[in-house]
Amino acid sequence: xxxxxxxxxxxxxxxxxxxxxxxxxxxxxxxxxxxxxxxxxxxxxxxxxxxxxxxxxxxxxxxxxxxxxxxxxxxxxxxxxxxxxxxxxxxxxxxxxxxxxxxxxxxxxxxxxxxxxxxxxxxxxxxxxxxxxxxxxxxxxxxxxxxxxxxxxxxxxxxxxxxxxxxxxxxxxxxxxxxxxxxxxxxxxxxxxxxxxxxxxxxxxxxxxxxxxxxxxxxxxxxxxxxxxxxxxxxxxxxxxx
Amino acid sequence: xxxxxxxxxxxxxxxxxxxxxxxxxxxxxxxxxxxxxxxxxxxxxxxxxxxxxxxxxxxxxxxxxxxxxxxxxxxxxxxxxxxxxxxxxxxxxxxxxxxxxxxxxxxxxxxxxxxxxxxxxxxxxxxxxxxxxxxxxxxxxxxxxxxxxxxxxxxxxxxxxxxxxxxxxxxxxxxxxxxxxxxxxxxxxxxxxxxxxxxxxxxxxxxxxxxxxxxxxxxxxxxxxxxxxxxxxxxxxxxxxx
Numbered sequence: 001x002x003x004x005x006x007x008x009x010x011x012x013x014x015x016x017x018x019x020x021x022x023x024x025x026x027x028x029x030x031x032x033x034x035x036x037x038x039x040x041x042x043x044x045x046x047x048x049x050x051x052x053x054x055x056x057x058x059x060x061x062x063x064x065x066x067x068x069x070x071x072x073x074x075x076x077x078x079x080x081x082x083x084x085x086x087x088x089x090x091x092x093x094x095x096x097x098x099x100x101x102x103x104x105x106x107x108x109x110x111x112x113x114x115x116x117x118x119x120x121x122x123x124x125x126x127x128x129x130x131x132x133x134x135x136x137x138x139x140x141x142x143x144x145x146x147x148x149x150x151x152x153x154x155x156x157x158x159x160x161x162x163x164x165x166x167x168x169x170x171x172x173x174x175x176x177x178x179x180x181x182x183x184x185x186x187x188x189x190x191x192x193x194x195x196x197x198x199x200x201x202x203x204x205x206x207x208x209x210x211x212x213x214x215x216x217x218x219x220x221x222x223x224x225x226x227x228x229x230x231x232x233x234x235x236x237x238x239x240x241x242x
Numbered sequence: 243x244x245x246x247x248x249x250x251x252x253x254x255x256x257x258x259x260x261x262x263x264x265x266x267x268x269x270x271x272x273x274x275x276x277x278x279x280x281x282x283x284x285x286x287x288x289x290x291x292x293x294x295x296x297x298x299x300x301x302x303x304x305x306x307x308x309x310x311x312x313x314x315x316x317x318x319x320x321x322x323x324x325x326x327x328x329x330x331x332x333x334x335x336x337x338x339x340x341x342x343x344x345x346x347x348x349x350x351x352x353x354x355x356x357x358x359x360x361x362x363x364x365x366x367x368x369x370x371x372x373x374x375x376x377x378x379x380x381x382x383x384x385x386x387x388x389x390x391x392x393x394x395x396x397x398x399x400x401x402x403x404x405x406x407x408x409x410x411x412x413x414x415x416x417x418x419x420x421x422x423x424x425x426x427x428x429x430x431x432x433x434x435x436x437x438x439x440x441x442x443x444x445x446x447x448x449x450x451x452x453x454x455x456x457x458x459x460x461x462x463x464x465x466x467x468x469x470x471x472x473x474x475x476x477x478x479x480x481x482x483x484x
Binding site for chain 1: 352359360363364365462465469470473476
């Protein structure tokens with residue numbers, strides 16, 4: 001059994017570049033860390049190769065490369081990575097479903113990951129990321145999603161175009177607005193809808209808010225100006241799913 | 243006007259130690275960053291001193307020390323800190339209120355900050371942190387709380403003792419459990435209650451779960467095993483507050 005220990009090994013050097021978005025886009029690949037995510041990738045038929053420490057015990061029907069722990073570290077942004085990594089093909093996208101979440105420039109990878117996780121929990125079938133939303137394949141997004149990115153259809157597109165397309169196809173478009181919005185608990189969602197949620201600091205852009213058919217709000221104590229966007233999105237999705 | 247530029251200045255050296263929990267506990271002080279938090283600290287009567295760049299314009303009735311941006315950086319864990327910091331006295335605690343959230347060993351500072359923010363939004367009046375929960379005055383907790391830590395009563399204690407005390411005082415104690423729990427939307431909360439939420443990986447300890455009077459769950463798609471603990475806590479608090 002060959003064990004790669006050199007950090008200058010060509011394959012390892014190439015894979016380590018996948019920590020940068022530029023190379024993920026170029027090679028159409030991304031990295032996942034840990035057995036749970038490697039197995040989820042395998043179940044989703046996107047696992048190209050396993051990279052693991054020589055003493056790690058997992059047998060999947062894909063090419064496996066054995067390495068030292070120092071080599072594993074070169075493939076991770078965490079200080080103490082798990083001893084197994086997967087190299088994955090980027091996920092294929094499907095047609096837009098009936099229950100859609102549109103994200104307007106979410107910047108924090110932890111927030112995006114959390115939102116993906118909650119979207120699966122509350123039966124969203126498609127997430128549309130605006131072109132300026134953080135990269136889906138950022139390692140922190142993947143970690144925070146707890147593997148749920150493999151269980152949902154996620155597209156990246158110009159969201160103004162997407163919203164206009166959805167409106168033409170009889171989707172209700174929901175935005176959020178504190179003044180003049182409707183309490184989320186009073187909404188009976190349409191059979192086809194899209195919820196638009198916005199950037200951490202700036203919220204949803206006016207241009208996009210103006211395209212919405214209905215505005216929702218979460219009733220809360222006025223001492224608190226706003227919720228974390230991952231939390232706000234999750235509460236609305238929970239409520240729409242009831 | 244004296245402007246401190248030396249990173250070896252005694253006062254600055256001492257304040258920079260407040261980035262470590264040990265010194266926050268020793269001096270009973272903590273640091274906040276940015277005008278919003280400095281003003282919240284001032285409004286809460288805990289602002290001891292302002293440290294700001296010479297070109298920053300803010301006038302509060304507390305001692306102010308002018309410094310260079312390099313000195314500001316020494317007081318922050320962020321790469322590009324804001325140009326104003328506040329040195330604050332740790333918050334005074336009050337009696338336990340009627341709507342209580344108990345946190346069993348939350349480890350991630352972002353999660354704790356988010357939970358504090360949502361607790362204010364949904365009218366919790368007291369949060370009890372278990373002794374092993376991440377430090378309330380950790381800079382990431384303060385940032386994620388968006389200043390809401392100044393608007394709520396937060397204690398740290400042995401939570402088994404606290405729960406027994408609350409039970410003796412007729413509080414209902416709610417835990418979470420997927421099997422055999424009640425759908426959160428069916429719960430009419432008691433006038434006095436405490437919700438117990440647990441650690442990111444391990445959940446609530448059995449010993450503590452056994453003390454609960456009632457178990458709640460959030461209905462969700464079985465593809466998703468669990469929600470982020472900040473999200474789950476926020477959804478339950480939202481629901482109990484309705």
